[in-house]
Amino acid sequence: MPEREPSITGYLTLGLLAGRDWSAYQLAEQLGRGVSELWPSADRGRYAVLNRLHSAGFVETRQEHTGKRARTIYSITPEGREALAAWLRTTPRPPTLEFEGMVRVLLSDQGSLDDLRATLARTREQALANREMFARYAAYISETGGTFPERKHLFALANTFMIGHYEHVISWTEWAEQQIAGWPDTVAPARTHGGQVHDMLAPGREALAGDHATDW
């Protein structure tokens, strides 16, 4: 066995198993909830990760049954705990964003102003829904302690980030909608708009001087 390093999904799995045993199905379901806004993964992949954790010796399995239907229960091994702790001592990769809507903004000179408006509106709606979801989590945790009370202090940190993140997306879409309000189309504004640095920096910040290889 070549004993490769687990993926982030693998470490998330180990993190859940650190608290209690879970079935494969439960793990796959749990990793599709809120945490998928922080570390997305396909349902299919979550099962594959379990097999790799198993052959690396980081988890053990046992079978349970409900009538004829089997399910596999996973538990973490001491090696699994050590692998998780060792990973936490290493350096994280920077966060990455996959923002299809913003790609559409950049390419919107190849489409209509209505396309651009629709992209902004849709992005805003999606962010509103997500902000609401995390606000509900926050309220639920503060009222009841939540489903994982032993980690509520950590969920609080993450919840705050997520709410602020969607808040930022929402306020950006609103600002962008105002910006494009006076545009005749998606092409012409390059001649009159888009160069004002004061529009482009957060309040109170000034443009930085210095090197820049190129833009975008």
Add this chain to the structure above:
Amino acid sequence: MPEREPSITGYLTLGLLAGRDWSAYQLAEQLGRGVSELWPSADRGRYAVLNRLHSAGFVETRQEHTGKRARTIYSITPEGREALAAWLRTTPRPPTLEFEGMVRVLLSDQGSLDDLRATLARTREQALANREMFARYAAYISETGGTFPERKHLFALANTFMIGHYEHVISWTEWAEQQIAGWPDTVAPARTHGGQVHDMLAPGREALAGDHATDW
């Protein structure tokens, strides 16, 4: 040929080709610059995308030479332009985040307080560097018009988002560092901290009542 839909990287490629012809190498390089903070892709994949665009009839190729060394120049076809415009009329997927650092925060009860502090510090540094990069782009574009002056109004929209995004990451890390300052370790605070809803919501916002299946 089954004529599948291009990926987002494919549409980005078509978007660049809409302005002028590019070589494969130039395209691969360009897609690794700023736009990769919005739509990440591996160098290797950008070449594969070109082959798929070609077999779909969305781009055409010709060969140029520098001495013995060949390079392939790509241009967009009318079908490619139409595919891009048609895509812009469809609905975008919501933005997704891949935030390894926040996964570590969630699992930090399996590690030390120093691990958590290091994660926050590293995340802050990375975000500072990226904010600076986009601030430089913004300054460069406002001074010179930038490398793509015909799209500067669109880059301005995206630049503003990116600066605000990293700004949010930075201020969250600073807030989180304050939050954990008084913690004895990564486990105990669940008993005393982490439940205060007022810490967890942006200023002026109240917790929303309503249904919540579960947290995280």
Add this chain to the structure above:
DNA sequence: CGATGTTTACTGCATTCTGCAGTATATGGT
């Protein structure tokens, strides 16, 4: 003028991940 390092210009390969479909049992409601 030759050696060395960097940029240009890609391709191959193993592994992983995604997305979709499919299978089969159990449970709850009308």
Add this chain to the structure above:
DNA sequence: ACCATATACTGCAGAATGCAGTAAACATCG
């Protein structure tokens, strides 16, 4: 008794990643 939904996964094709590798052109320095 029937049907929808939940449980509990597996198979497969295609796409993406990460790393390594090849080779020519160009710049720089002694």
